[in-house]
Amino acid sequence: MEAVADDTANTATDDPVVRRLADQVRTASGASSALRIRGGGTKDFYGGEPTGAPLDTSELRGISSYEPTEMVLTARAGTPLSEIEAALAEHNQHLAFEPPRFGPSGTVGGMLAAGLAGPSRAWVGGVRDFVLGASLLNGRGELLRFGGQVMKNVAGFDVSRVLAGSLGVLGVICEVSLKVPPVPARSATLRFSFDQAQAIERVQAWAGAALPVNASVWRDGTLHLRLAGAKAAVLEAVATLRRTCGAKALDDEEAAVLWGALRDQLDPFFQVPAMTAGLRLWRLSVPANSAPLALEGEMLIEWGGAQRWLRSSTAPEAVHAAATRVGGHAALFRCARRETDFLPPLSAELERLHRSLKASFDPHNVFNRGRLYSWL
């Protein structure tokens, strides 16, 4: 590669916190020592065991800009999600993909790095789909900005969206710009009695018939369906489903509790007590219309069938195999002790790409070693 002709333009930052983090990165890089990037620390349980000296982003705090008429919010990575959601609520806008909050200190940087989305994901899109731009410190301590603050932008490679779910292996996320759409005018939640196969089939059919489906969850023979959109569309759909499928409507408070507990995993279903060796919580991401998976354990199904949670002591190989068989994958979400990679292995070509991309962003392998894969 040619010599860098101008090393000051745009990359210099006046932000003392970013400068301090960049210094920490360069020092670690020089010594090839490991850093674990940490915001609110609410997702330490997720992915591989964090290792290395902490690099704390919580001081990198605050909403940098928010213009409701642009539908864009930009915040520094350590800004608590709660602060962002409160600001959005004032203008009747929201994070439509409902990122889970595993505690009050969760940050927007952690949200992007984890790439997890909540009940509405199958219908509104995931974290990546709402990312417009981001800045990050790479392993050389350079502050890089990708994407932007506009709705459409195809200049250069879209690195900002790749950060969604990257678990910090490419760099330290410093700032994030998100598309923040309006809260739907109306929502309503209905309850049905269906077995698993019926529930999967029905939700697919309704979504295909252009009903304003916005979330679904099935467990123990009960399906809850959330509709959201224009008032007329929601009321029409509620009337139709009550008439044809014997649906029962939940009141707004009941509905808020149901979806909130699901989004933030407050339900005991999602907890794995440290004492219960062998019990694991799996997240299976599969094609939505896959038939019920023959796996031992308790199943909770979201996203019309595309996200299936399994609480089970079944051997990991069997769970991975069942998900792979239908064209999806299984991720070990919570367990008492982390022993293996939480994700299944990649194809040889994708593994090669992961290694070479990591080497390009983080040549001294400083960031979040082993968090995404033990070999990365």
Place this chain on the structure above:
Amino acid sequence: MQDSKIESATTPADTGLAVLPDPASPLPIDDLRAATAEVVRQEQVLAALAAELPARSLLYRQEDTVAYECDGLTAYRQKPMIVALPESEEQVSAVLRVCHALQVPVVARGAGTGLSGGALPHKAGVTLSLARLNRILHVDPVARTALVECGVRNLAISDAVAPLGLYYAPDPSSQIACTIGGNVAENSGGVHCLKYGLTLHNVLRVQGFSVTGAAVEFGSLALDSPGLDLLPLVVGSEGMLAVVTRVTVRLTPKPKLARCIMASFASVEAAGDAVAGVIAAGIIPAGLELMDKPMTIAVESFVGAGYDLDAAAILLCESDGTPAEVDEEIAHMRVVLERCGATRLEVSENEAQRLRFWSGRKNAFPASGRISPDYMCMDSTIPRKRLAQMLRAIEAMESTYKLRCVNVFHAGDGNLHPLILYDANDPDQLHRCERFGADILETSIRMGGSITGEHGVGVEKLSSMCVQFSPQERAQMLGVKHAFDPQGLLNPGKSIPSLQRCAEYGRMHVHKGVLPFADLPRF
């Protein structure tokens, strides 16, 4: 489209493209040697490809390869060494394998409708035409997905699934001709992006081959895949990272009804405020388009749709969904637009009328072709609030560069398409037009926007990339390129400028006494 030929449009160091003979050129004997070497090389590559592909799939005579010398950006032309037209994915893999072994650049090409020169051939390269991979392989009406080969036309997908009440939402204006593979390469948009997203948001999985010819896939039929999500990197990568041969697209249920409001405004400021007003009211229109007065006059004489010729700007604001939903939204939109000072407002009462409202917008390009020998279509994005300011800035540039410009605008997305009118037969006009275009792009950056919303960088906007991104950012992008394609064989010289090229571009700016945007506000 403009019809000029600038063979030396980009520097040879970047692209390996042909240049006009230099007056101080080497001795004829050296020319002869070079020409002989080219012929020997062509024969060598041709022989290796002929072992993998039938003769009908290889073009190498100039009279055959000339059809591939440009894409939709006709100002840049270059004949490739060889054109390969594989008929199967195995053959695509074989072409890549051969080219990798012989270190030959490969430029993938769909329908060649791109507007930034992304498919401009490489002088010493193989143009890999994927047009023959044009089968729709599978449609799943329940999951609402379609598995299609890369050469299937965008509109052909919607046509094929129309009987199921479904369609493929992204609708670039070239949708009748452009291929889904090209849409993936450019992350194409259209007039419905604000509500329905770009190509990335409507694609679940792409499958194809890496530069070595090894099979690779990004994304899956599930909503996420293990590891880094590389789909957003590959979608929009302009053929620089991999060759995509199969795409699994998401299909959308066709709305039962669509209605459109056509609203007139007495100033572009009022129209800009109305756009912000619609968004602030919590409405996401299915389409929100703006035309300025000169554009309206041009299209009205072309289509005769009854546009308001007194308006400084016209907004088209569309709602789709169930009849009740559309009625509710149209009523809401009407209130907002009237409050924002609409001087005239019409709501389509039937499909014929709706299409008539749109006819001018859809014919903006041919209408411009009627009022000027040539036009150059720009594509940049800005924050919506800057819309009026940008139109004023363009007005000022019209006097600076002494050329006219008409404007259409995907207002909902902040994506502008100024059409600069010029005569390509006048070299000075072409030169002024290029400077006019660069000025628009760099003004967009200063306003917090981007040099391209949906047309891509290609070769057209390489210099502007130097302004939008820092050397470190560009070096990191080149690092990404290197991770996928270490030898730089896939579409070399496009999309990401070399650091050297930007250094030269920067010096050029400084030489004119202007610092290259030292005070650039960046997010």
